[in-house]
Amino acid sequence: MPAAAHSANAPHESPVAPGTLRRAVVVGGNRIPFARTGGAYTKSSNQDMLTAALDGLIARFGLQEERIGEVAAGAVLKHSRDFNLTREAVLGSALSPETPAYDLQQACATGLETVLGLANKIKLGQIDSAIAGGVDSASDAPIAVSEGLREILLDLNRAKSLPDRLKVLARLRPKDLAPDAPNTGEPRTGLSMGEHQALTTAQWKISREAQDEIAFNSHHNLAAAYERGFFDDLVTPYRGLSRDSNLRPDTSMEKLATLKPVFGKSLGAEATMTAGNSTPLTDGASTVLLGTEEWADARGLPKLALVVDGEAAAVDFVHGKDGLLMAPVFAVPRLLARNGLSFEDIDFFEIHEAFAGTVLSTLAAWEDEEFGRTRLGLDGALGKIDRAKLNVNGSSLAAGHPFAATGGRIVASLAKILHDNGPVDGRPARGLISICAAGGQGVVAILEAYSAPEGR
């Protein structure tokens, strides 16, 4: 049972013969509870939170002093000083300091992309174990000096003599002293993500009530999952918080209906997006432990699910061809086709709730005959999903959405759901993850409950 001695230079397991791939197993995950921005984690940096999430994972799986194949994580709102964020978090954790790490950034898809990239390395035989993750703090967001001040400071540094320096400083104007705070607006359109989604929500004629229902279900499903102990081995408390602070177990359709629209107000009566059916800014971090079957077995670790496949897509939202957050609409049919699957073969759907409108617009596009024919190149609609299979333990509307941490949250939770569910019709349960991201991007993935390969 005990791990084989793991010397720093021990080669990893058998290399992969050409044409064969190993399987990448989700062993488990850990995250800290997500906190609404300005709340419990106001004074915590991205590095603090990512380190805490890593240390919880290490404690859960006994990985102290272990040299992990590679750790990849990232943050969307990132300080320039955090150029080596993940490596620094590893050095601050209980892992072996000989564990390499890299940072990755793909907006809200960051977390899922780290899982896919590392799973691919495992499948290829490059590494035997990996930790994927993500973190974000909108509380401890970077604030930059203005572009004018930045240029003056750089010129000042280059100036050789005192008169030259004075000349440079003379260019300074009061407006240059105003700091440049980050915003969630799209650089090419100037519209915030919420305003973009408001256009898409209106385009697909998504009702206010349908959106509130998604939010209501998210809160109730997440609260129920906490109540039955589902998160006992997925979440480690942090800074006095043991559950997501955005969670409102007692919310109701009536309460949600009282909220005033905050996005798409220019649409007048058609404005449907409120603070209740949109995710708030959130702080948090998540991690996922991946490995080969042999690596997990050697340490007596669980094997929850397999990372089957993933797909990225992007849309031209700049010219208004598609909505900003609609890229998964295109990624999912490509992923399903490549794996010879349809919606019928999927038992759990995890569609990231950036906004309730995003989920509903995505489902509407998949259910639309004409869209299926003209845009997805299918014979008709991609299909309708059974809502009972959607975000069964809640999603971002209830948990919150620390951008880069959402992928890890979903992968670890889905892996546990699949494992707990057992086989469906004699085959392992399958789950589909769909995450939209800024810049008109989206990343989607398929996980499958772990089952021993044939002949073992």
Added chain:
Amino acid sequence: MTDKYTQFVSHGIGKDLANKLGLPQPAVLRRYKAGEPLVPGPVLVLGNGNGRTAGSDELAAVLVGWGLDVRRAALPKEKLGAIILVLDAVEHPDELAGPVLTAAPSLRDLAPGARVVTISRTSASAANPAVAAGRQGVDGLLRSLAKELRAGATANGILLGDGAGTTSPSTLGALRFFLSGRSAFVDGQFLTVTSGSGELAADADKPLAGKVAVVTGAARGIGAAIARTLHRDGARLVVVDIPAAGDHLAAVANEVHGTALQLDITTEDAGRRIIDHAVERHGGLDIVVHNAGITRDKLLANMDEGRWNSVIGVNIASQLRINEALLGSDQLHKTPRIVSVASTSGIAGNRGQTNYAASKGGVIGMVRATAPVLAERGGSINAVAPGFIETDMTARIPFATREVARRLNSLQQGGLPGDVAEAIAFLASDAAAGITGEVLRVCGQNLVGA
């Protein structure tokens, strides 16, 4: 850390002042550190009769084998590390005078942190009144002597049942524990050895090497100290606490290179989940330490159902349920050991703690009744009852009450979480296999209660 008062009166002006005013002068206790000698000087071994009995001769030979400097008679003015009174052959109160009065002058020559240990037979096993009187006399003798010792020296006794002798493995194990710094805050107490089973560790500094141990309530305080001590002694650890304490639990797990299991022990399937985790991750389970406990103090007149039930539920009902799962499992390793944390409140009572004392008294009852069941599969179960221990919990007691509580014992100070942990680590070791159904107090010989 030793408390501030003890530090103050241990040196310089503080020491002089305390002397002149007749204030209590608690000593800095001799605590275990790997590599340090077992005792701080030569060991005087005395039997009854002429000071030499078969039992004392055999024991002295073993101690010489341990590398100890053994004396069969005291040298004038020589500082002694320990005095061992081997009284297993006492058959009449008259026979106590020889060894006791021989040892008496040497009490002045004890080194700081020295030990007095008696080894005698249980009075319950004697049918003859004179034999029983002689044996029971040792009880009063030892408890009184413990109160007379100074400078961190302690006195404890080993009682031999019919199945045990002076060199039985657990007699030697208990003797080693009492002689060493591991028993720093154990004073005026007895441990009964009932059988000849058990074996001393090959490596005295790693007595739990290769064992898998579960500690509940391990996120902080005494539980965290237990985890650290078991880890130091070589065990691999599963640390358990409620999910809300998970961050502290993770820190402990990472410190002791164990695995963290966030689990409410009052859930119905807690026992099975603990076993599954230990078996899957560590290949089995040897030791379970029931440490998790809560207090919800109120005078009984003001007690509500919630306070009463939660204390009973966490402190004893959960242990009963988990033990049932453990005993019903075929996945435990050979010689399973269970150690429960009781409390002196459960023995002597404590105002405002009817619920807590009921739960801790319950622990003691459970331990006694479980011992024979566990013995059938080669295991053992014992309880440790801490007295005043310096923890975050006792730090919240108002200053004056706390100061009185911590001085009201023979060592005139509170114990440390590590002191409780040392007793638990000993009872969890194979050297203690011949000790079962026992309650060992770690209280510095608290003057209140038994």
